[in-house]
Amino acid sequence: MEKDSDMPDYNSAFDKETHQTVPQESQPESQPESQPESQPASHLAPYPAPRQAPHLPPRQAPRQAPQTQAQTQSTAETYRFAFPAFFTSYRETRADSKVGELNSKLARREETIKELKGELARSSAARDYGIFNNKVYQRKIAELEGKLETMRSNVQDQEEQIRIVQEKVLGQLHDDSWTAGDDSTIRRELAGLCDRIKALMKNYAVGEMGSALERNPEAFEELRVCLSEILVFPKAQPTSEGENNDLEQLRSKLMNSRAPAMCLAALCAHHCYTNIIGSPFFTLEGQGNAMQLVYERILEADQKEAHEWRYLLFKLLGSEPVAKNNDNAKESYSKLMATACQTLTVAFQHGPARHLLKKMDEEEEVQYFKGLESVIQYAGELSHRLWSRRTALRVLNLSELRAMPFQVSSKLLKAHPLHRLEDEDDDSCDGMAIRLVLNPGVLGYGSSDGGDYKTPRVWLKAEVWLGEKRPRAVDKTETKERDSS
Numbered sequence: 001m002e003k004d005s006d007m008p009d010y011n012s013a014f015d016k017e018t019h020q021t022v023p024q025e026s027q028p029e030s031q032p033e034s035q036p037e038s039q040p041a042s043h044l045a046p047y048p049a050p051r052q053a054p055h056l057p058p059r060q061a062p063r064q065a066p067q068t069q070a071q072t073q074s075t076a077e078t079y080r081f082a083f084p085a086f087f088t089s090y091r092e093t094r095a096d097s098k099v100g101e102l103n104s105k106l107a108r109r110e111e112t113i114k115e116l117k118g119e120l121a122r123s124s125a126a127r128d129y130g131i132f133n134n135k136v137y138q139r140k141i142a143e144l145e146g147k148l149e150t151m152r153s154n155v156q157d158q159e160e161q162i163r164i165v166q167e168k169v170l171g172q173l174h175d176d177s178w179t180a181g182d183d184s185t186i187r188r189e190l191a192g193l194c195d196r197i198k199a200l201m202k203n204y205a206v207g208e209m210g211s212a213l214e215r216n217p218e219a220f221e222e223l224r225v226c227l228s229e230i231l232v233f234p235k236a237q238p239t240s241e242g243e244n245n246d247l248e249q250l251r252s253k254l255m256n257s258r259a260p261a262m263c264l265a266a267l268c269a270h271h272c273y274t275n276i277i278g279s280p281f282f283t284l285e286g287q288g289n290a291m292q293l294v295y296e297r298i299l300e301a302d303q304k305e306a307h308e309w310r311y312l313l314f315k316l317l318g319s320e321p322v323a324k325n326n327d328n329a330k331e332s333y334s335k336l337m338a339t340a341c342q343t344l345t346v347a348f349q350h351g352p353a354r355h356l357l358k359k360m361d362e363e364e365e366v367q368y369f370k371g372l373e374s375v376i377q378y379a380g381e382l383s384h385r386l387w388s389r390r391t392a393l394r395v396l397n398l399s400e401l402r403a404m405p406f407q408v409s410s411k412l413l414k415a416h417p418l419h420r421l422e423d424e425d426d427d428s429c430d431g432m433a434i435r436l437v438l439n440p441g442v443l444g445y446g447s448s449d450g451g452d453y454k455t456p457r458v459w460l461k462a463e464v465w466l467g468e469k470r471p472r473a474v475d476k477t478e479t480k481e482r483d484s485s
Helices: 069-170 183-204 209-213 217-227 259-277 288-301 303-317 333-349 352-356 362-387 476-484
Strands: 013-015 020-022 392-396 413-415 436-439 441-445 457-460 462-465
Touching: 183 259, 183 362, 183 436, 183 441, 183 457, 209 217, 209 259, 217 259, 217 352, 259 333, 259 352, 259 362, 259 392, 259 436, 288 303, 303 362, 333 362
Parallel strands: 413 462
Antiparallel strands: 013 020, 392 441, 436 462, 441 457
16 A cells, blocks of 8 residues: 555654654665564664464455545545534533533522521521510519519518417407307397397288288298298198198288288298308308318317317407408408308398298388398307307207297297286196297307306297187086086
């Protein structure tokens, strides 16, 4: 193959200092017949042919059609201009892709930085808010600590005042002079309560018993149940018309105009003496029954200690509160008593006894309520004075008295003025059964020094109505004797 004159000679020497090709001297063509002489290493070709195995013939390059000079030049020009343009376009595409990728990363970084800045701003705001709240809370804590210190000082002062009052109260443990007084004073005040009740009910009772009983059947039955607490009903005897005459004894000519006031006063007295005088813990609304149960249990164990406990309790409850000007102080016992008495007043006003009241206008109703409240309030104060002593009392109602036949000499019973027992020796009513209890009896026990609880003393006699006197039955033997004589 002929050697192209335009192609560089790669076998020529290369000057490393000048970076130019140094032309070599022409050499004679090798003679195939003769062996070439050995030459120095500097004259060897830069790309020697690979060594072949000695037993194999040298590999022959494939034969190709020779190219002309024009074809060779065209191929060189094509590679000279096409390859750099392709490579440049490829590099620009790669560069654009890299730039886009970097821009995307940069945008994500900027978004992350923006979020971090927002989070930092929120954290800073929260920190500032927390610092502000801490300052506010510190001020509040300081204020509360100051108030707490003031309250502690006030509590200490109040405890000191309470201690002084307790010493004064406990110093009067053996002195009953401030309570209800002696037996004569107690009898006078209990009798005065009965007189106030009678005077009040006489002004507001219905005129005739018949008009009260002729009301609707429901009112009649309600009134009958209420009267059973103070009135003994005879056995029912049906009349010719088939009506029940168990209240006929109150509609007689003698009792028709008197019975309403008598029954109304008896119901009010039963209400006052049972629920107030005989109930020491009536002021403790919602807790009175529990306290009464405790009191009864202590009585079963030790009677003297039970009365001593009750006595000390009421003395302390009746003491005035230490902090009179303190709005936050608990209500005094007097306020509790007033509230309880008002509740009992309303209960009686709207109870079954209202059927025995006359028809009243608004002004009369107000006056009646005020009078009733005054009576019950007086009963409450008297009850407190009685139970604030070491002495004890017992109220006797119809259930305890109905089995007792009347005796004019009785220390516990006294007849109603209708029976006209003016003479103590008049025994015309002796042996008669009790029909109506106008006021209960009251017995007192014990002494001011806490002893002698077994011997009762009468503080109030029970006033009773024995029914109308009937003509004495004449014995048949007496009649025969009178006729024979």
